[in-house]
Amino acid sequence: MNIDKLIDDVAADVLRWRRYLHANPELSFQEAASADYIAEQLAALGPLSLQRPTPNSVVAELAGGRPGPCYALRADIDALPIQEESDEAFCSTRPGVMHACGHDAHSAMLLGAASVLCQLQSQLSGTVRFIFQHAEEVPPGGAQELVDLGVLDGVKMIFGLHVMPNFPTGSVALKEGVFSASSDNFDIMLQGKGGHGSMPQLCIDPVTIGAQVVTALQQIIARRLDPLHAPVLTVATFQAEGGYNVIPDSVRLAGTLRTHDHAVRERVPQLVEQTVAGITQASGASYQMRWTRGYTIGDNHPQACEIAREVIGDTLGTDALHEMSAPMFGSEDFSSYQRQVPGCFLFIGSGNEKIGATYGVHNPRFKLDEEVLQIGVKLHVGFIRRLLMA
Numbered sequence: 001m002n003i004d005k006l007i008d009d010v011a012a013d014v015l016r017w018r019r020y021l022h023a024n025p026e027l028s029f030q031e032a033a034s035a036d037y038i039a040e041q042l043a044a045l046g047p048l049s050l051q052r053p054t055p056n057s058v059v060a061e062l063a064g065g066r067p068g069p070c071y072a073l074r075a076d077i078d079a080l081p082i083q084e085e086s087d088e089a090f091c092s093t094r095p096g097v098m099h100a101c102g103h104d105a106h107s108a109m110l111l112g113a114a115s116v117l118c119q120l121q122s123q124l125s126g127t128v129r130f131i132f133q134h135a136e137e138v139p140p141g142g143a144q145e146l147v148d149l150g151v152l153d154g155v156k157m158i159f160g161l162h163v164m165p166n167f168p169t170g171s172v173a174l175k176e177g178v179f180s181a182s183s184d185n186f187d188i189m190l191q192g193k194g195g196h197g198s199m200p201q202l203c204i205d206p207v208t209i210g211a212q213v214v215t216a217l218q219q220i221i222a223r224r225l226d227p228l229h230a231p232v233l234t235v236a237t238f239q240a241e242g243g244y245n246v247i248p249d250s251v252r253l254a255g256t257l258r259t260h261d262h263a264v265r266e267r268v269p270q271l272v273e274q275t276v277a278g279i280t281q282a283s284g285a286s287y288q289m290r291w292t293r294g295y296t297i298g299d300n301h302p303q304a305c306e307i308a309r310e311v312i313g314d315t316l317g318t319d320a321l322h323e324m325s326a327p328m329f330g331s332e333d334f335s336s337y338q339r340q341v342p343g344c345f346l347f348i349g350s351g352n353e354k355i356g357a358t359y360g361v362h363n364p365r366f367k368l369d370e371e372v373l374q375i376g377v378k379l380h381v382g383f384i385r386r387l388l389m390a
Helices: 003-009 011-023 032-043 103-119 142-148 206-223 262-283 302-316 372-388
Strands: 049-051 058-063 066-076 125-133 155-168 172-174 177-180 182-191 232-240 250-259 286-292 298-300 321-323 343-351
Touching: 003 011, 003 103, 003 372, 011 032, 011 103, 011 372, 032 049, 032 058, 032 103, 032 125, 058 103, 066 103, 066 372, 103 125, 103 155, 103 372, 125 142, 125 372, 155 172, 155 302, 155 372, 172 302, 182 206, 182 262, 206 232, 206 250, 206 262, 250 262, 262 286, 298 302, 298 343, 302 321, 302 343, 302 372, 343 372
Parallel strands: 066 125, 066 155, 155 343, 172 321
Antiparallel strands: 049 058, 058 125, 172 343, 177 298, 182 250, 182 286, 232 250
């Protein structure tokens, strides 16, 4: 059976699936209609067993003609709270919701791979598990929920793809080892004593205290941590309800911590609390602090990376591979799967200046070169050919 022809034959369906999902986006933890649509397309393929571990996710399994190990392929399906400003003919029909991160393309690619592999069922020595995952964009994330529900039970290795307009179509970026950061958020409430702006001596000014905290937190990064393992600590919110002549009672600070080092991830919250406690105590103020744990560090397994390199070389040619020299500070809940089994997460180029596919992910003008859809199908199929048809 000519596998390249099978991939070519499914191209029109992949394009249709992607455009339907793009026009009908749903936010994290609200993807029931998207999951229903994906399940309908999978059911039409024939030999798949389907499960709905949550109402907004789908897991399909293809048992090969001969026994063997189980490998998983994952796509995410949720959209973002962004008003689309692209000029696509299949633009989002839902105000304020947009597939601005390519999850519609990821789902279509995996549907295409499922279609091809169903036709190769008799040649497979093992099982393929297709995971269409909800809520990648919002911690605690859909991946961890599915892991807790046993979606990786019996899985030997997992692969995932993500479109990336930073790279041209036809290229694939890979970072062995740590490739993405953990993401934890913090809220700090500084409690002072408000009053008239002309009489600050009668107040405990949380605004000036907050300004000291913001500056002091950066000293943690600059002077209390090894610069070779320095994280990103960002205060993104500074809220005070004062006026021109009103010193407020309280100030809220909020932000994020991103790191590639597990030990640093554990230590920084302690240092932040020490810093805030010292400043507020010296000023006669008080504080409350809350940390919200997000995604863990993404770590591509060497064995899975080597398989990916072979598949990229065989499918696209060795020149297509871009070995990333450093991890990104973005986070990805694919890392939840990688805590359980070896895995590899790849970035596939979707940028094309000629069609305006140059805006980054999470941008209202985001668009992708749809030529990347077939590349994604080829890679997914290539992983399984390498592992279950060798």
